[in-house]
Amino acid sequence: MILQSLNQFYERLAEDPEIEIAPYGYSSQKISFCIVINKKGKLIQFSDIRREAGKRMVAQEIQVCGGAKPSGSGLNPCFLWDNSSYLLGYKADDQKPERTRESFEASRDYHLGLEQEINHPSYSAVCNFLKSWNPELAANHPELAEVSTGFLVFQISGEEGYVHETAEIKAWWNQQLEAHQDSKDVVNAFCLVSGKRQRLARLHEPKIKGVRGAQSAGASIVSFNATAYESYHKEQSFNAPVSEQAAFQYCTALNYLLSRDNKRSFTIGDATVVFWTERASPMEHLFSAFMDPDLKAEDESQRENLGRLLKQVARGQYPTQEFGDPETPFYVLGLSPNAARISVRFWYMSSLGEIFAHLSQHMHDLEICGKPEKELAMPPLWQLLAETVRDTKDLPPLLAGSVMKAILSGQIYPQMLYSSILRRIRMDRQINYRRVSLLKACLNRQNRIQKHFQLTKEISVSLDPEYPDPAYHMGRLFAELEKSQEDALPGLNATIKDRFFGAASATPASVFPRLIRMNQHHLGKLEPAKKSYHEKRIQDICQKLNVFPSHLTLSQQGLFALGYYHQRQDIFTKKTKAKTDDNAA
Amino acid sequence: MKNTSIFLRLWGDYACFTRPEMKVERVSYDVITPSAARGVLEAIYWKPQIRWCVDRIHVHAPIRFMNIRRNEVASKISVNGPKKSMKEGKGHLGLYVDEDRQQRAAIVLRHVDYVIEAHFELRDQSEHPKKHYEMFKRRVDKGQHFQQPYLGCREFSCDYEWIDPLEIAACPESLQGQKELGYMLHDIDFDDDCTPRFFRAVMNDGVIEVPPFHGNEVLS
Numbered sequence: 001m002i003l004q005s006l007n008q009f010y011e012r013l014a015e016d017p018e019i020e021i022a023p024y025g026y027s028s029q030k031i032s033f034c035i036v037i038n039k040k041g042k043l044i045q046f047s048d049i050r051r052e053a054g055k056r057m058v059a060q061e062i063q064v065c066g067g068a069k070p071s072g073s074g075l076n077p078c079f080l081w082d083n084s085s086y087l088l089g090y091k092a093d094d095q096k097p098e099r100t101r102e103s104f105e106a107s108r109d110y111h112l113g114l115e116q117e118i119n120h121p122s123y124s125a126v127c128n129f130l131k132s133w134n135p136e137l138a139a140n141h142p143e144l145a146e147v148s149t150g151f152l153v154f155q156i157s158g159e160e161g162y163v164h165e166t167a168e169i170k171a172w173w174n175q176q177l178e179a180h181q182d183s184k185d186v187v188n189a190f191c192l193v194s195g196k197r198q199r200l201a202r203l204h205e206p207k208i209k210g211v212r213g214a215q216s217a218g219a220s221i222v223s224f225n226a227t228a229y230e231s232y233h234k235e236q237s238f239n240a241p242v243s244e245q246a247a248f249q250y251c252t253a254l255n256y257l258l259s260r261d262n263k264r265s266f267t268i269g270d271a272t273v274v275f276w277t278e279r280a281s282p283m284e285h286l287f288s289a290f291m292d293p294d295l296k297a298e299d300e301s302q303r304e305n306l307g308r309l310l311k312q313v314a315r316g317q318y319p320t321q322e323f324g325d326p327e328t329p330f331y332v333l334g335l336s337p338n339a340a341r342i343s344v345r346f347w348y349m350s351s352l353g354e355i356f357a358h359l360s361q362h363m364h365d366l367e368i369c370g371k372p373e374k375e376l377a378m379p380p381l382w383q384l385l386a387e388t389v390r391d392t393k394d395l396p397p398l399l400a401g402s403v404m405k406a407i408l409s410g411q412i413y414p415q416m417l418y419s420s421i422l423r424r425i426r427m428d429r430q431i432n433y434r435r436v437s438l439l440k441a442c443l444n445r446q447n448r449i450q451k452h453f454q455l456t457k458e459i460s461v462s463l464d465p466e467y468p469d470p471a472y473h474m475g476r477l478f479a480e481l482e483k484s485q486e487d488a489l490p491g492l493n494a495t496i497k498d499r500f501f502g503a504a505s506a507t508p509a510s511v512f513p514r515l516i517r518m519n520q521h522h523l524g525k526l527e528p529a530k531k532s533y534h535e536k537r538i539q540d541i542c543q544k545l546n547v548f549p550s551h552l553t554l555s556q557q558g559l560f561a562l563g564y565y566h567q568r569q570d571i572f573t574k575k576t577k578a579k580t581d582d583n584a585a
Numbered sequence: 586m587k588n589t590s591i592f593l594r595l596w597g598d599y600a601c602f603t604r605p606e607m608k609v610e611r612v613s614y615d616v617i618t619p620s621a622a623r624g625v626l627e628a629i630y631w632k633p634q635i636r637w638c639v640d641r642i643h644v645h646a647p648i649r650f651m652n653i654r655r656n657e658v659a660s661k662i663s664v665n666g667p668k669k670s671m672k673e674g675k676g677h678l679g680l681y682v683d684e685d686r687q688q689r690a691a692i693v694l695r696h697v698d699y700v701i702e703a704h705f706e707l708r709d710q711s712e713h714p715k716k717h718y719e720m721f722k723r724r725v726d727k728g729q730h731f732q733q734p735y736l737g738c739r740e741f742s743c744d745y746e747w748i749d750p751l752e753i754a755a756c757p758e759s760l761q762g763q764k765e766l767g768y769m770l771h772d773i774d775f776d777d778d779c780t781p782r783f784f785r786a787v788m789n790d791g792v793i794e795v796p797p798f799h800g801n802e803v804l805s
Contacts, residue, residue: 222609228660338690
């Protein structure tokens with residue numbers, strides 16, 4: 001299904017006049033120089049067609065005939081485009097002049113051999129140029145020194161476009177592609193992507209570039225690069241019959257998505273994620289903004305825009321007018337590198353409406369009081385995941401994928417997310433907004449979906465003094481005990497939170513009696529009005545508690561942290577509380 | 586339903602019905618393929634006189650995937666090596682796994698539960714079909730098989746039981762409605778140079794109709 005939907009996506013892109021994507025038999029290459037000749041084939045100049053981008057010069061992406069330049073030691077000239085050793089027999093700092101000369105001759109003979117067949121004046125001009133060009137003269141053109149990285153194309157002076165873009169030459173090339181289909185040494189068979197009988201691909205070209213951590217020259221999703229992968233005496237990709245055209249189309253579509261300029265991919269953990277819809281929809285651009293917004297951008301309006309959209313998501317109302325049919329299929333594909341191959345980390349098919357609903361649910365589950373002002377209503381996934389580890393390097397690759405999947409599918413968050421957050425809290429005793437919102441989301445969602453998992457009551461956004469589970473109130477009590485200590489002994493380096501939070505949340509019976517005893521001393525230091533204020537608050541909470549259990553389960557430990565956080569928020573928002581309550585009512 | 590139709594329930598914790606195009610870094614099909622189902626039937630009962638044909642696949646558990654990464658090897662021991670060694674009386678037969686490592690990721694299915702509806706064709710018409718039907722049933726009831734049946738990969742063994750067609754439970758809510766599963770491998774045509782044959786799989790309320798192997802709907 002992955003290849004089929006990518007293939008469909010390619011067809012959609014090909015029909016879109018606003019998007020430039022290479023047709024079958026062509027590819028987009030980085031062209032940096034243009035050889036300008038006159039109609040007789042005499043060199044006019046080498047013109048630099050690179051664009052300036054900041055301090056560097058960037059080659060232009062131009063569609064040329066044929067696929068990527070094959071690597072390796074064989075001589076393989078390209079049609080009307082190539083690097084300087086093939087087209088000019090010249091290479092800056094040449095280590096192997098012999099090879100350069102051979103490649104130039106190969107390219108010249110290849111082009112001259114086709115002259116009669118193509119029979120077009122522009123092509124003949126190129127041939128004349130190649131015939132008369134003396135590679136030794138290249139050194140007279142200092143501008144060529146910079147050509148070493150990019151490729152070159154031809155242009156006839158006074159004509160528009162490049163030689164390989166001439167209609168007649170293109171027509172010949174296309175005809176050549178089809179003629180190829182009938183020759184004997186090709187395998188025609190059923191293609192499992194298109195469902196038609198077509199010429200099968202032995203290797204899937206072009207290679208897929210842009211997956212983080214994979215080989216920079218490109219890697220393959222479909223490849224059979226060791227004998228253990230082959231079956232039934234079939235070789236290479238004949239193990240999986242895919243036509244050359246379908247292979248080209250899905251690879252090109254995937255490269256389009258992965259290309260950084262298109263902003264259609266983001267990384268989560270070790271996976272590079274791409275996404276697309278079956279029909280064009282603004283969601284295609286918004287999704288990465290939701291999952292991985294560019295926070296570095298100082299652009300306030302962009303931030304506001306995102307905030308407005310998130311509000312829309314939070315309300316849960318699907319904007320049909322903007323987004324189109326909610327039934328439109330939506331695909332998410334996570335790829336992770338494995339040397340020369342790419343493996344599928346996750347694959348998720350859904351519809352726009354469903355994704356929207358699940359994102360909305362995710363936001364709803366995360367919602368908790370005390371949101372810092374700068375925080376987005378839906379923190380990007382990587383920020384959430386960063387809370388589970390000390391250093392993002394330690395992030396287990398499987399976790400990111402499964403959290404992502406939980407968000408998209410509306411299923412329960414992985415247990416590991418919950419337990420790692422608790423572990424982090426025990427380790428560094430930071431009970432911050434993101435952590436508690438994740439704890440709340442995990443518990444509430446599990447409670448809603450899993451029948452055998454029962455919270456006594458769904459956890460609310462802010463303090464809930466009537467919550468039935470004692471673990472929650474122990475968390476609250478802990479917050480009050482800490483507050484009275486802070487008031488009694490201001491400026492302490494380590495409060496009871498720093499010393500006892502972990503133990504109190506796991507084994508309350510062994511810690512709380514001691515904390516309460518210490519609290520008596522703290523209260524004693526306070527002036528009477530403050531003392532009675534604290535005593536009253538502590539009394540209120542203690543009414544909910546009969547006994548301190550010897551230990552708390554994992555889910556109770558989460559409730560403990562939430563109770564602590566809620567109470568803490570309550571302490572500091574006390575003064576404005578009455579006001580907000582009125583608003584809420 | 587033919588009178589020799591059998592219904593066999595299969596279930597297991599893991600399954601991987603590898604897509605041919607994602608065969609190296611394995612990605613499973615959403616459901617069991619007809620050839621994997623045939624493999625299970627043959628593991629329980631197979632005779633040269635019969636040939637199993639899968640007619641329908643009932644899916645009874647929501648489709649769930651998980652990721653695993655395992656250490657495997659890069660090569661197979663070629664047939665020629667041992668042959669040569671036998672002829673010469675010396676040589677090297679082994680394959681050292683720790684020197685030939687390949688780490689491969691896989692997306693496999695979790696907690697699968699299927700009912701396979703199948704029948705067999707007699708290759709020898711003098712045989713009585715009832716005989717094979719009863720033999721198969723007895724073997725299933727006793728839990729006898731020639732080799733442990735498995736779900737796509739040897740390491741994902743499965744349990745099985747005889748099930749009455751009336752007892753087949755309704756499919757879970759998430760599978761209701763129609764779902765296109767794309768082109769799916771039907772089986773390999775071993776008489777025709779091991780050519781794979783594909784069909785367009787559509788799941789209707791958890792049931793996939795499998796067209797006959799040599800029918801028009803199966804393409805190669």
